[in-house]
């Protein structure tokens with residue numbers, strides 16, 4: 001059986017990651033390679049557009065996020081209560097059993113609500129979909145009947161998965 005290693009976001013005092021991801025060591029090497037490629041592409045994007053951020057769950061990338069956070073004055077929010085969400089949205093979040101935001105939600109929800117162009121990458125099942133859904137629901141004007149949010153997904157399967165969330 002392949003040796004298992006645990007990959008987690010760099011721990012911080014503010015954050016307690018809710019989701020842990022276990023990978024075999026070969027998959028981990030592949031992920032690190034992909035992350036290096038992603039970071040190179042990201043650096044190209046940053047050159048032309050400064051109002052973007054990304055993070056993923058490896059140490060280098062977290063530090064890029066922390067730099068961005070320091071520059072943009074954007075805080076990491078560790079509780080849904082502190083996100084200043086509409087009451088009905090907050091009730092819905094607690095109603096489906098979310099007690100506290102995951103790492104990507106602590107970092108990603110507020111920048112989207114504040115109108116920053118946001119690129120975020122995190123491991124599978126860490127709450128990315130809920131991140132942009134919660135932010136989108138917060139930004140929706142329920143009295144406005146026209147389309148206000150468009151979510152594009154590259155595959156039908158992913159679109160169906162997003163619809164479920």
Ligand SMILES: Nc1ncnc2c1ncn2[C@@H]1O[C@H](COP(=O)(O)OP(=O)(O)OP(=O)(O)O)[C@@H](O)[C@H]1O
Pocket residue numbers: 018097098099100101102105122123124125126127128129130131165
């Ligand atoms: N803060 C939270 N607390 C508890 N459960 C959560 C939280 N956020 C998301 N979840 C649950 O975790 C699961 C994965 O969430 P989500 O689909 O948002 O992750 P994802 O990163 O988009 O996944 P994937 O990489 O597979 O697309 C879902 O069942 C979702 O309901």
